[in-house]
Amino acid sequence: MINRYWQCLVLALGLQLALPAGAKMEHGVMVHNANARATFAMATTAAVYLTLMNHGDTAFTLTGVSVPADIASEAQIHTTVMEGDMMRMRQVTDGIDVAPDNMVEFKPGGYHVMLMGLVNPLTKGNKFNLTLHFADQQSKTVEVTVGEQGKQGGHHHH
Numbered sequence: 822m823i824n825r826y827w828q829c830l831v832l833a834l835g836l837q838l839a840l841p842a843g844a845k846m847e848h849g850v851m852v853h854n855a856n857a858r859a860t861f862a863m864a865t866t867a868a869v870y871l872t873l874m875n876h877g878d879t880a881f882t883l884t885g886v887s888v889p890a891d892i893a894s895e896a897q898i899h900t901t902v903m904e905g906d907m908m909r910m911r912q913v914t915d916g917i918d919v920a921p922d923n924m925v926e927f928k929p930g931g932y933h934v935m936l937m938g939l940v941n942p943l944t945k946g947n948k949f950n951l952t953l954h955f956a957d958q959q960s961k962t963v964e965v966t967v968g969e970q971g972k973q974g975g976h977h978h979h
């Protein structure tokens with residue numbers, strides 16, 4: 822994880838050097854490794870994981886996510902909380918702040934993007950667009966790659 826972060830930082834710095842003098846990066850949002858688990862045939866929900874980085878000078882806040890209507894009817898940001906011995910998912914409604922030079926990992930057992938009302942099951946090798954929406958009205962669309970099916974019980978549903 823640390824390695825990946827530094828690789829990315831070096832990449833970002835290299836990119837900045839390659840820009841004409843005086844040019845600035847638009848904003849510091851960088852998304853890595855956006856991926857979803859393949860779903861079972863009857864699944865109506867799916868989880869998407871990614872790494873969200875801030876390579877800019879100012880904090881940003883992720884406030885929402887969306888996917889095309891032919892993928893799912895809704896996409897939500899979820900976090901996972903322990904209630905006694907139970908892992909439960911909660912929708913994140915107040916956004917996720919990412920400070921400069923920080924990163925937030927969306928991963929099993931933590932933050933994830935939840936797709937609700939899947940139109941078709943996700944199958945390995947499929948790709949679809951996920952759009953991240955930020956508090957400053959900017960947005961960024963990234964490509965999600967569908968990987969292997971998750972281990973059963975790895976993700977608890979409501």
Ligand SMILES: [Cu+2]
Nearest residue numbers: 899910933935
């Ligand atoms: Cu969830």
